[in-house]
């Protein structure tokens with residue numbers, strides 16, 4: 813799909829859920845649960861320094877049996893974060909989700925963080941697009957038959 817990521821952000825909003833690296837895992841999980849999201853961006857003085865997702869809770873905390881009240885996010889976050897430009901396409905985002913096997917992408921306009929998209933946002937966008945296209949085609953065919 814050739815639509816830019818910026819169009820999805822316009823619809824979805826530019827909100828970003830974030831924590832600082834010094835919070836505990838249990839504080840980050842509380843934030844995720846409160847906002848019903850699966851990932852927290854980790855920001856230090858406004859700069860993106862990591863990402864921490866529900867998968868990290870399973871693999872890096874629950875799996876090895878660490879205490880989420882003791883461990884800090886900075887010690888279990890992913891620090892090499894892949895980001896996407898608002899000018900990239902929805903197809904580009906989907907390719908990254910598939911190739912990199914993660915479900916979240918911060919959107920960076922140069923140095924500026926302007927939103928986050930998830931694989932859920934993208935699949936919803938694609939299915940809405942297909943539904944609208946099918947509607948158009950149905951109307952077009954019905955219109956053609958009426959004449």
Ligand code: AMP
Pocket residue numbers: 850851863864865866867868889890892893894895913914915916917918
């Ligand atoms: P997810 O599928 O998004 O829950 O993430 C799976 C793994 O990839 C976790 O270890 C995340 O910390 C990591 N991850 C998620 N999103 C990104 C991203 N945009 N760049 C780099 N790593 C990521």
